[in-house]
Amino acid sequence: MKSIWLACLLIAGTGPFTLQNSTDPWTSEFVVDRTQLVATGGSRYFILDPGYEAVLEHGDERVVVTVTNDTRVVDGVTTRVVEERETRGKTLIEVSRNFFARDPTTGDVYYFGEDVDIYKAGRLASHEGAWQAGKNGARFGLFMPGTPVAGRRFYQEIAPKVAMDRVRITAIDATLQTPAGSFKECVRLEETTPLEPGVKDYKLFAPGVGLVQDGSLKLVRYGRR
Numbered sequence: 001m002k003s004i005w006l007a008c009l010l011i012a013g014t015g016p017f018t019l020q021n022s023t024d025p026w027t028s029e030f031v032v033d034r035t036q037l038v039a040t041g042g043s044r045y046f047i048l049d050p051g052y053e054a055v056l057e058h059g060d061e062r063v064v065v066t067v068t069n070d071t072r073v074v075d076g077v078t079t080r081v082v083e084e085r086e087t088r089g090k091t092l093i094e095v096s097r098n099f100f101a102r103d104p105t106t107g108d109v110y111y112f113g114e115d116v117d118i119y120k121a122g123r124l125a126s127h128e129g130a131w132q133a134g135k136n137g138a139r140f141g142l143f144m145p146g147t148p149v150a151g152r153r154f155y156q157e158i159a160p161k162v163a164m165d166r167v168r169i170t171a172i173d174a175t176l177q178t179p180a181g182s183f184k185e186c187v188r189l190e191e192t193t194p195l196e197p198g199v200k201d202y203k204l205f206a207p208g209v210g211l212v213q214d215g216s217l218k219l220v221r222y223g224r225r
Helices: 002-012
Strands: 017-019 027-030 052-058 061-074 077-088 091-102 109-120 123-126 139-144 153-155 166-178 181-192 201-206 210-214 217-224
Touching (some): 027 139, 061 091, 061 210, 139 153, 166 201, 166 210
Antiparallel strands (some): 017 027, 052 217, 061 077, 077 091, 091 109, 109 123, 166 181, 181 201, 210 217
16 A cells, blocks of 8 residues: 555656655655756746735734845755844834745746844744755755645755744645735635644635735735735
8 A cells, every 4th residue: 555655755746856755754855957047037826026915913913025136056056035023003013034946847836945034022033944955954944835735745944953834735726815805716825833732823825926825814904015
């Protein structure tokens, strides 16, 4: 039965990859020509064009996701810097600068790490959760496949003891109503991490738009700044 399961998983993937071991259902190694990765352009569910911005809100909580003009070379790959700024009311909670690169052949978007600033009472308190591929045993993960397949499981972050987010694609045809509009054919991700057993979160990504829901936060505005 294990050999049949493995064969089905390999067929379901959008590109070549290997499993960490034969009993681990979460893909953690990705075979990709790193010289071909680019830091611009849009995949169907994730946009890396500088100036694109999405704003999500719930109550007084707000997250602003901005594709910046900046790039960063991480583990030998030029990545695009995408900033996430979280506030609650007028209080700054967290700012992260995330490093992404896209495979123009498959549309897969890979995650190479993040710088993190966490604030408490208006003051910088820590950089907890920061990591970069190529440092301290960390490796890049797959953030979003160009062609999502329901049931596929993979690591987005591979930084031992620091950041090990992994996702399962639970749907590729979800519909969501938000203040910014109604979206169809959304990809729904169930997010977990072995660093916090039992904790689950959910995110939805819409074609041509990107992130439209993050937990209780929903999209209220998107487009170029």
